[in-house]
Amino acid sequence: MNSVLRHIKAVLETGSVAGASRKIFVSQPAISQFIHRLEQEYGITIFDRSTSPWTLTEEGAYLVQCQERMESIDRECRLYFSERNNLKTGEIIIGSTAYRTATLLNPVLAVFKKRYPNIIVKIMEGTTEEIIDFTRERAVDCCFGITSMLTNDLESIRVFRENVLIAVSAEMSCVVREKRSVRQGNEFPLIEEASLDGIPFIIMKRGQVFHTYFETLREKFNLNLPIALETQSILTVPALIATGIGCALVPSTIIPDCADNNLKLFEIADTIPPNDVSIAWIKGKPLRQTTKAFIEIARAELLRLPFNRIKETAEEETDGIKTK
Structure with a gap:
């Protein structure tokens, strides 16, 4: 996280400069001066200081959105160059519920990290709905989502079924x-x-x-x-x-x-269908090599699980995976 986001989000999350100081271990005067310089540089007011806790102004919210987009572009650039080195380095962010992490993601990561030890894996956990939102907002590279809940702006491949x-x-x-x-x-x-x-x-x-x-x-x-x-x-x-x-x-x-x-x-007779789980990502966005490698390993390892009810077809074998 760049210094602009780090300072602003610390104040936003704690509601005050004093709280931000304790959160990021920077003195209160230093934080106040940093925010004041930003406001002078852009000619805006970032926080509404009349409220308690402090909230972002409309201009402050837009600044945060822009900084987050810049952060995302910088990460994309760095990952692109790291992947040109045959996956010797890189990063992948995976969205998952705590339940899917424990039952599905852990056995996959054991194999993935053994094969690609220098790729950094980050997990963003949330509810079933939240992890789909993470994917749509590009906060994660892919997620383990319930197939029936996926939106039309996502591509996916089914990897697991449970009753x-x-x-x-x-x-x-x-x-x-x-x-x-x-x-x-x-x-x-x-x-x-x-x-x-x-x-x-x-x-x-x-x-x-x-x-x-x-x-x-x-x-x-x-x-x-x-x-x-x-x-x-x-x-x-x-x-x-x-x-x-x-x-x-x-x-x-x-x-x-x-x-x-x-x-x-x-x-339960014909009331609730089998629960299908897919790995999903943004539609139309070519998969990076790290994400493609993760999906390939996930599909192979999850099929080995004795409690996976999925019956894979030849169509599913090639469905949807696109790479750069």
Whole structure:
């Protein structure tokens, strides 16, 4: 981050020069003088000092936007030249939820860093919606996004599939009912959706795809599903269910965690489709060599995961990847 952004964002994030001084370890007079010089140089007022905390003026906000674009162009230039050296150096920024980092990104990075040890990898984590926004705003090179949530301005390639299940505690399993009809090939019994009525649910916070799935289940069957608790990370859900406070929708990826907590799993008949995950990037923007190398390794390594339900086709094998 250049010095202009560093000083302005420190004041913006803390709300004052005093707070910025503590954040970036620069004296208050030095920060005040730096901002004053910027305002004189551009002939503008950067901060509205009449508010507490300080906020950006319209001119200050535009200055930050311009500086961020300049920062992005500088990074693009540096990465272009570093990649001409056969990926001996470089950088990649990946958008991911904490759950995808733990279950998908970690095994991929183990191989990627072994093959390209000098490429710097940065991870920007957020909710399912936030990481898609990171990609659209070019804050990351690519992201692990839910395929159904990707926007039209992104290109993508599908790399992973998981089923959506309902998990209940051993004590609560006597309350819910199984459907009498069983479809061939089911790994778990089908749940009778009406038997869920009135049962508390542990749900994900808004912005996560599993929050949307909960709303779909509730609305489709007109169920009264009290919310027992909201959480940010799906990885905490099996242990929460085991306490008996509620049941939850869970991905098949965490079946081992559910087994460790002695949970019973059910499938849902034709209500929620399989959860497809894609690696996505800006449409029309040729992929840099580092991003292309990461995607190629990710596709190969994720197909080896025993809990990946994806059935790759010849069309998917070549879909969408463009390089400089």
